[in-house]
Amino acid sequence: MIKRATMIWMLLAIAAGIGLFVLKYEVKSMEGELATIHQKTLDNLEAVHVLKAEWSYLNQPARLEDLGRRLLDLEPVKANQTIEIDDIPFRPVHESGATSYPPAADQVPPLFAKTRRKQ
């Protein structure tokens, strides 16, 4: 005759066994998933590595210079095209209190270093 306590213990043991089994398989499948993800990550990292090499190949200064010259309407900055921020005057305020608006672009004299000095 099996006592009630023994029954409970046996049931618990069986439940634990089944639980362990299920857990083990779940972990195993997750491990497989992890390994796949790792492999994919590695593949992607390698692809990134190759792409970086290609990126720097495409970014060679000689090539960029050639592309810039052919496709852009820009030129290197010359020294006389730059100006100190302190050299820019504040917008003058009229006595009436109204601010004057800057003149149209084509009426502004070029900011050449030499012209500035003469003023």
Added chain:
Amino acid sequence: MIGRQPFFPKKRRREPPVPPRVEAGRSRLLITGALFSAAFLVVSARLVGVTMFVEKSQPQYSRSVSKPAFVTGRANIVDRNGNLLATSLKTASLYANPRVMLDAREAVNKLANVLPELDRRALHAKLTQDRSFIWVRRHLTPRQKYEVNRLGIPGLDFRDEERRVYPSAALVSHILGHTDIDNHGLAGIERHFDRKLQSDKSPLNLSIDIRVQHAMRQELATAVREFHGIGAAGIVMDVRNGEVISMVSLPDFDPNLPADIQSDTRFNRATLGVYEMGSTFKIFNTAMALDSGIVTIRDGYDATKPIKVSRFIIRDFHAKRRWLSVPEIFMYSSNIGSVKMALEVGVTRQRAFLQKIGILHPSPVEISEIGAPLIPGRWREINAMTISFGHGLSVSPMQLVAGVGAMVNGGIYHAPTFLKKPSGSKNKGRRVISAKTSDRIRRLLRLVVAKGTGSKAAAEGFLVGGKTGTAEKVVGRRYKKKALMSSFVGAFPMNAPRYIVFAMIDEPTGTEKTFGYATGGWVAAPVVGKVISRIGPILGVKTVDESAPAIEREMAIDIITKQKGKRRLASF
């Protein structure tokens, strides 16, 4: 069992008197039970502790598996802005096992269709040997690998290998060097840091700026073409910490194809070649004289007649045939004046001074191609005389640039380096001349570009200063006439120097445009000027109005001229 037999029987069941022996037995049982339950308590406490709390000594499995890392066998090399200069890519290499191979002749014929560069006879000989492993061809492209696989020849297989790739090809070749087929560094940075590159994972961060490197290489190549030179060298160095921003030696090579490198393209003119630098040495001579306190900026020397020493006659190239003040000697590059200045300071001091600024030792820069300077065995008066104007002592351009850096940056010598210094790191350096002497030298260098032989190096807005140098090349034991080494060493901006720019053309010939001259002022100075106007904006150097009164005051220098016995003061 313990559960069934209570430890403490109830009083009412103690009807018959308990014999003393049983009493003793019970108390023993009680002690034993207590001990056991204490032990079980410890075990269960430990169980809870182990399962529920993480201990320090425990290996962290969960973390160690969660980070797949992509590691190559050799670390990358990047420039100062992180642009990739050298990397390792995976390739497939084809090998054969001749013992498994069925028909070597057929295999060779089939392979030759896919890989036409193969040497059929040599391969056949190898495939008929009694061995189990021979390389057929290393580093195939993915397409070649696919085609070899399609042939389906038994006994062939691939092995994954790595190959060093230099995306910028020849641009940085003399700095990087190259590797052999097994990825061992054979030259340049690759050789100097071979062990570090093989063990480190993080990329090696160089001080080179690839954009500056390109500007320098392009301008030098243009000059070599224009003046039919046989080679050139160029260096850009940060004067505040010794970082080399650019170093070019022409002709250069493609490090991706190490087997095709010719010996003349392999030669590094910037660090391995040592040359008599000529007049650029007058920077050192003048700084030495002024810093010693023996000569002042108001002194001068008679440069009317050439100096005769044993079988040599020392002449001036731009002869003035009169008394010249120290700034004039520098500006007109007078050999006679320089010699007299050096003799007044003395042989011992000259040697000590050159020692201090790194002229007498091989450059400490981190590549394997370093030339040792050629120093006179016995330093006599005649040596001191020729060294004053840059002859009789051969140094590499890198040594010269590092020395000039110390002359203009306030007097601190920094060892040149190819490695980027971490931002905020202190650059100690070593004081070699006083700040006052350095200031004088800056004004003199500016004078040469503003009014003297270096006018072609001017780059509007960048306040360039510098000194030209033209030397006849030594071939064997004599000077080769008409074979010149024309150089220019400049710095900018002269009021607070940031960078040294050096250019040198090997054996240029004059053109119609230069009136047949192939001197430093005509050949190398324009290169420096063009390079500075290109790299100035890239390096973030603020432009200045060169004719602003404040700037002119900073660069002004008093020049005393003596005509008809009277001293006059002119100020530039």
